[in-house]
Amino acid sequence: MKSFYTVLILLFIGLGTSAQTNSTEDSLNIRKIYDMSLLNGKSYTWLDHLSNEIGGRLSGSYGAEQAVEYTKAELEKLGLDKVWLQPVMVPKWTRGGREFAYVQTGPGQTRNVNITALGGSVATPAGGTKAEVIEVQGIEQLKEYGKENIEGKIVFYNRPMRADLIQTFEAYSGCVDQRYSGAKEAAKYGAVGVIVRSMNLRLDDLPHTGSMSYGDMPVKDRIPAAAISTNDAEYLSGILKIQKDLELYFKMNCEQHEDVQSYNVIGEITGTETPEEIMVVGGHLDSWDLGDGSHDDGAGVVQSMEVLRLFKEIGYKPKKTLRVVLFMNEENGLRGGNKYAEVAKSKSENHVFALESDAGGFTPRGFGFTSNDEQYEKILSWKSLFEPYLIHYFHRGGGGADISPLKGGNTVLAGLRPDSQRYFDHHHAANDTFEHVNKRELELGAATMTSLVYLVDKYGLESTAKDSLNGTD
Known part of the structure; x- marks a missing residue:
C-alpha cells in the first residue's frame, strides 16, 4: 500500500511539473509573439497602404479591386503554402454627387x-x-x-x-x-x-x-x-x-447597379499534424466610401494577415491548418462570409476555430467566444497567460458577422474585443481614417490574436485533462 501512495504522489508531482513547464514555455512563446509584433510588425505598414494609397473600398468599386490585388500580393510575399482568390458576386451601389x-x-x-x-x-x-x-x-x-x-x-x-x-x-x-x-x-x-x-x-x-x-x-x-x-x-x-x-x-x-464579381482573399499554412482541422482568422476587406476604412475594417484585415506572418517569423509551425480570410462585402451584403461557408460546406471542411477582428484597431481588452461549456472552461484556463498584457476580458458570446455562417457543430467562434469607447466616433463616417489608428494599439491587437491562435493550435479545444494547460479542466 505504501508503494502505491508513493507512485500516486510521484504521478501528481509529474503532472504538476508538466503543467508548470507548459505554462513557462507558453509564456515565453507569447512574449516572442508580442515582441515581434511591437518591434518588427507589418500591420501598420500594410494599413498605411490600404488606407492612404487605396482608400475607401466599397464592394464593387475600383478601390475594392485594388485591395484584393494588394493583399493577395502581400500574402504571397510571406511564403505561405497557398494563396488564392475565391470568387463572389457582390452588390454595387454608388453614392453619386455629394x-x-x-x-x-x-x-x-x-x-x-x-x-x-x-x-x-x-x-x-x-x-x-x-x-x-x-x-x-x-x-x-x-x-x-x-x-x-x-x-x-x-x-x-x-x-x-x-x-x-x-x-x-x-x-x-x-x-x-x-x-x-x-x-x-x-x-x-x-x-x-x-x-x-x-x-x-x-x-x-x-x-x-x-x-x-x-x-x-x-x-x-x-x-x-x-x-x-x-x-x-x-x-x-x-x-x-x-x-x-x-x-x-x-x-x-445614389444608384444601385447590377451585381459584379469580386473575391475573398485567402492564404494558408498547412497543418503539420492534423491538416484536416482548419483554424480561420479574418476581417473584411470592403469598407464604406466616406473615409478610408482604417478602423472598419482595415485594422482587422492587417491584424489577421499579421497572425500568419508572426508564426512564420518566430518559426512556429501550426499542427492544424491556419487560414487568413479577407472577406468581401461585409458592409452591405455579407456575400463573402456566406460564400466562404458555402464552399467550406460543399468540401466537407472541418473548421474547428474561427477568429474575427471587426471592432476597430483600438487597445485590445479580450475576446468574446461562442462555444460549449467545456470548450469555454478550457479557454478560461489560458486567461492568466494574457494578464501580463492587460488582456482580461473573456466572455461568452462572440465572433463576427463574416464568420457567423460557420457556426454549428463544435466550431468555436471568437471575436477580438478592443476598447470600444471611441469606435463609434469613427464608424462609417468620414473620419474613419489612418491618422486615427494608433500604431501600438494596432500591433498589440495583432499579437493578442496570434497568441490565442497559438494556444488553440497547441492544445486544441477538446476538453481532456491530457491536453489542458494546467492538467485539469
Missing part, C-alpha cells in the same frame, strides 16, 4: 444640415425631396402616429445610442434597426423619405452611413433614406418643438 440638405423655417429662412445617403438607398427625385418632418423615437412609434399623420412627410428617426451602456456595441444594437429598416417601414405609412440620427455617441457634424434594406419592396415604392449628424439631429429635434410645420429639403444622387 448630398445636400437644409431645414426651412420660413420664406428664405434656411439652415444647411449635414446628411449622407444610407448604403442601398434610392436617390431622391432629380429636384430633391421637400416636405414637413415628423419625429419618432423608433419604428414602433410609426403605428402610434398612423398613416394620417405620416403620409407625405419625411420621417425623422431620432432614437440615440444609449450613453449609459458601457458596452457600446449594445448601445449600437439598440437603435440600428432605425437605419436598416426605417425606410421600408415608413414607406408603408406613405412617408416620402426618412432621415436617421447617426449611430454615434458623441455630438459632432459628421453623418454616419451604413447599410439599409427595403426587403422585397417594389422599386417604385422605395423612398430615399439618409443619416443626419448628431449635432444637426439635436438642432432639428429642438426646432420641431417650436415649429411643427417646418420643412426639410434633401437631394441625393
Whole structure:
C-alpha cells in the first residue's frame, strides 16, 4: 500500500511539473509573439497602404479591386503554402454627387444640415425631396402616429445610442434597426423619405452611413433614406418643438447597379499534424466610401494577415491548418462570409476555430467566444497567460458577422474585443481614417490574436485533462 501512495504522489508531482513547464514555455512563446509584433510588425505598414494609397473600398468599386490585388500580393510575399482568390458576386451601389440638405423655417429662412445617403438607398427625385418632418423615437412609434399623420412627410428617426451602456456595441444594437429598416417601414405609412440620427455617441457634424434594406419592396415604392449628424439631429429635434410645420429639403444622387464579381482573399499554412482541422482568422476587406476604412475594417484585415506572418517569423509551425480570410462585402451584403461557408460546406471542411477582428484597431481588452461549456472552461484556463498584457476580458458570446455562417457543430467562434469607447466616433463616417489608428494599439491587437491562435493550435479545444494547460479542466 505504501508503494502505491508513493507512485500516486510521484504521478501528481509529474503532472504538476508538466503543467508548470507548459505554462513557462507558453509564456515565453507569447512574449516572442508580442515582441515581434511591437518591434518588427507589418500591420501598420500594410494599413498605411490600404488606407492612404487605396482608400475607401466599397464592394464593387475600383478601390475594392485594388485591395484584393494588394493583399493577395502581400500574402504571397510571406511564403505561405497557398494563396488564392475565391470568387463572389457582390452588390454595387454608388453614392453619386455629394448630398445636400437644409431645414426651412420660413420664406428664405434656411439652415444647411449635414446628411449622407444610407448604403442601398434610392436617390431622391432629380429636384430633391421637400416636405414637413415628423419625429419618432423608433419604428414602433410609426403605428402610434398612423398613416394620417405620416403620409407625405419625411420621417425623422431620432432614437440615440444609449450613453449609459458601457458596452457600446449594445448601445449600437439598440437603435440600428432605425437605419436598416426605417425606410421600408415608413414607406408603408406613405412617408416620402426618412432621415436617421447617426449611430454615434458623441455630438459632432459628421453623418454616419451604413447599410439599409427595403426587403422585397417594389422599386417604385422605395423612398430615399439618409443619416443626419448628431449635432444637426439635436438642432432639428429642438426646432420641431417650436415649429411643427417646418420643412426639410434633401437631394441625393445614389444608384444601385447590377451585381459584379469580386473575391475573398485567402492564404494558408498547412497543418503539420492534423491538416484536416482548419483554424480561420479574418476581417473584411470592403469598407464604406466616406473615409478610408482604417478602423472598419482595415485594422482587422492587417491584424489577421499579421497572425500568419508572426508564426512564420518566430518559426512556429501550426499542427492544424491556419487560414487568413479577407472577406468581401461585409458592409452591405455579407456575400463573402456566406460564400466562404458555402464552399467550406460543399468540401466537407472541418473548421474547428474561427477568429474575427471587426471592432476597430483600438487597445485590445479580450475576446468574446461562442462555444460549449467545456470548450469555454478550457479557454478560461489560458486567461492568466494574457494578464501580463492587460488582456482580461473573456466572455461568452462572440465572433463576427463574416464568420457567423460557420457556426454549428463544435466550431468555436471568437471575436477580438478592443476598447470600444471611441469606435463609434469613427464608424462609417468620414473620419474613419489612418491618422486615427494608433500604431501600438494596432500591433498589440495583432499579437493578442496570434497568441490565442497559438494556444488553440497547441492544445486544441477538446476538453481532456491530457491536453489542458494546467492538467485539469
